[in-house]
Amino acid sequence: MPKALLIIGCLLGFAPSLFAQELNCQxxxxxxxxxxxxxRIFQDMERAFTQFMNNTxxxxxxxxxxxxxxxxVMINLKSMPSIGQFKGTASIQAVRPVYGSNYETVDFLFYADPNWSFEYNESQPMDYSPTNFTSNIVSLLSFYANIIIGTDYDTFEEKGGQQFFDAANQIVSNAQSNNSVGWNQFDGNINRYNLIDDYLNGQxxxxxxxxxxxHRQALxxxxxxxxxAQKLIVGVLQELEKIHNLRPNSLALRTWLDTKNSELVNIFSEGDMTARxxxxxxLMKIDPSRAEDYKKILSN
Known part of the structure; x- marks a missing residue:
């Protein structure tokens, strides 16, 4: 088993969860x-946001x-325009176990959502409604909770996460009425609208x-x-090449490559030379910005 799986999985550095439904989220x-x-407000944020993710x-x-x-979920606050209003960015990461081993693999990594703008006051109640907009921070956390779960379910059953991607799409639709940045198609190249639109796009x-x-058939x-396993992953890459040819700027494809690039280098650093x-x-074609990393595949 590629040792990179262990290295990547350890990046999260979790403590055991004492309360959770589906997520063990920090x-x-x-x-x-x-x-x-x-x-204190920031300590309260961490507590409230963690409890919301894990108790819902x-x-x-x-x-x-x-x-x-x-x-x-790593939230990096950049400014506080007024009391109770915050702007920043966020990175989201999730892992799943690799069966038959002691390793974990990152199955979702969104490096930086550039538009986290929300209101929050200490001890503010937070309740998730799948059909109604309640607050931007609830929508932000709920969106990524559903993306994380949908991605996880997809790795165990073909398109097994459909209902959660549908839920994330509904959250986007509901949040657009709030006019916060990041929920609309033209809010920059990296936004939540484009991410979920890619996941639901038949193409x-x-x-x-x-x-x-x-994940299930190869790792x-x-x-x-x-x-x-290597041959199966090559087949996956062949299909991703078709997506790249059709939609070279796909945010979902870029996110997948952000998630898997280091792991792929490790997986193909040995074994059958044809597959490598x-x-x-x-990879050199669909992810040229990491060309120097991918050269390592053939260096041994």
Whole structure:
């Protein structure tokens, strides 16, 4: 099994969750750039946001403690325009276990949502409604909770996360009435509208189907047959190349490559040279900004 899986999985650095439904989520709020004498509000944010993610029941399924989806939301606050109003960015990361091993793999990594703008006051109630807009911070957290769960379910069953991507899409629709940045198609190149639109776009369905093949059929079977696993992943990359040819600026494809690039280098750093060469050539084409990293695939 590629040792990179262990390295990547350890990046999250979780503590065990004492309360959770489906998620074991850690929310971290970085407020170094905010000038205020009362820092308690940021501690309260972390507590409230973490409890919201972990205590909300997002599915109708029952999760054992060890089955809960481990994830992390890093909120980097940039400014406080007025009391109770905050602007910043956020990074979201989630992992899943690789079966037959002690490793974990990152299955969703969104480096930086550039438009986290919300109102929050200490001890503010937070309640999720799948059909109504209640506040921007609830919508932000709920959107990514559903994306995380949808992605996780997709890795265990082909398009198994459909209902959660549908829920995320409904959150986008509801939040557009609030006129906050990040929920509309033309709010920059990186926004939540474009992300969920890609996941639900029929022309990009191979991306979600590939997530199942990559994780369940390849990584989960890697210990038993690494050569077969490599071939399956090459097949996934071939389908992603078609998506790149059709939609080279797809945000979902870019997110997948952000999530998997280091792991792919490790997976193909040894083994069948034919598979390694094909993976290398495709990755150089669809992710040229990481060309120096992908050269390592053929360096051994």
């Amino acid at each position: 929310v971290v709020v970085n407020a170094e750039n905010i000038q205020t004498q009362d820092k 029941q997002w599915t109708e399924d029952q999760f054992k403690t060890e089955e809960k989806i481990r994830c992390r 990009l369905v191979a991306l979600r189907e590939g997530n199942y093949i990559y 989960d079977q890697f210990e038993k047959d690494p050569v077969a 060469k094909e993976a290398h050539d495709i």
